[in-house]
Amino acid sequence: xxxxxxxxxxxxxxxxxxxxxxxxxxxxxxxxxxxxxxxxxxxxxxxxxxxxxxxxxxxxxxxxxxxxxxxxxxxxxxxxxxxxxxxxxxxxxxxxxxxxxxxxxxxxxxxxxxxxxxxxxxxxxxxxxxxxxxxxxxxxxxxxxxxxxxxxxxxxxxxxxxxxxxxxxxxxxxxxxxxxxx
Numbered sequence: 001x002x003x004x005x006x007x008x009x010x011x012x013x014x015x016x017x018x019x020x021x022x023x024x025x026x027x028x029x030x031x032x033x034x035x036x037x038x039x040x041x042x043x044x045x046x047x048x049x050x051x052x053x054x055x056x057x058x059x060x061x062x063x064x065x066x067x068x069x070x071x072x073x074x075x076x077x078x079x080x081x082x083x084x085x086x087x088x089x090x091x092x093x094x095x096x097x098x099x100x101x102x103x104x105x106x107x108x109x110x111x112x113x114x115x116x117x118x119x120x121x122x123x124x125x126x127x128x129x130x131x132x133x134x135x136x137x138x139x140x141x142x143x144x145x146x147x148x149x150x151x152x153x154x155x156x157x158x159x160x161x162x163x164x165x166x167x168x169x170x171x172x173x174x175x176x177x178x179x180x181x182x
Contacts (some may be wrong), residue, residue, distance in 0.1 A: 004028045005140065006104040007110040008096055009062070010035060012050030013164055014046035016156030019058050022113075030109060031055055034065030034099045036072035038094050039171040047169070048092045049161050057160060065099055076170070084173055085123060092170065093130050101135050111140050118144035118153055121168070 009015045015031060022029055028043040033051045038044040044067060055062035075095060079088035097114060105113040114131065117124040124143045131139035144153075157164055167173045 004030070004102060004109045005113060006107065006109045007031050008100040008111050008112065008114035008116070009033050009051050009054075010049045010096075010114065010116050010119075011160050011165060011169070012052070012054040013153055013157040014118045014144075015051065015054045015058070017149045018115045018118055018142075018151035019054075019060060019116075021142070021144060021149065022151075026109070029060045030107070031060055032061040032100050032101070032112075034067075034096055035169065036068040036095070037076075038169040039069070039174060041067070041069075043165070043169065047164055047165065052140060052158065053162065063103065065103065071095075071120060072170075074128065076172075080172055082172075084168065085121070088170075089097065089168075090126060090130060092125050094134070095138070097131050097134050098126075101139070104138070111138050113140045115143055115144060117142055118149055120145055120150055 002014055003026065005022060007018060007022065007029050009031045019029055031051065036046065038047055051062055072095060075091055076088050079091060082088040093116060100112050100114065114127065116127050117123050124141060128141040131141065
C-alpha cells in the first residue's frame with residue numbers, strides 16, 4: 001500500500017537520493033519547489049530547471065511554489081548579520097516548511113518532509129525540530145545524508161550532468177561565498 005508524501009525540494013540534486021529513499025519506504029511522492037530564499041532570480045531559475053529535470057528523470061510530479069523573495073527578505077533582514085547556520089537559517093527553514101505543510105493540506109497529502117536534511121552543511125536536528133513544531137503528526141523526520149545519502153545524491157547529479165551550486169542560495173550566503181566572511 002502506497003502512502004502520499006509532499007517532498008519539499010530545496011534544489012534538484014538533493015531530490016535524487018531523497019526520492020529513491022522515500023520510494024523504498026513505499027511513498028508516492030509529489031515534489032514541491034518552494035525557495036523564496038534563492039538569489040538572484042537567475043539562480044532560482046537554474047535550480048528550478050534542475051528540479052524539473054530530476055522530476056522528469058525520476059517520474060514524479062513537481063509543483064512550483066511562488067517566488068516570494070520580498071516576504072523572505074522581510075522575515076530575514078533583521079538577521080542578515082547572523083552566521084550561516086544560525087537563527088536566519090532557522091527562520092528560512094520555517095518559512096519553507098510552513099508553506100510545504102500548507103500545500104500538503106491543500107492537496108490532501110497527509111505527510112510532508114524536506115530534502116534540506118541531505119546537506120552536510122545543514123543541521124538536521126534543527127530542521128526536523130522545526131518541521132515537528134509545524135505539524136507534530138504529519139511531518140516525517142528524516143536525515144537523508146545518513147548511509148551515504150549525500151554521496152549518492154552527488155553521484156546521481158554527476159550521472160545526469162546536473163548543475164551543482166556552490167552556496168546555500170540566499171543573498172547572505174552568496175555574499176559570504178564571495179567575500180569569504182560571515
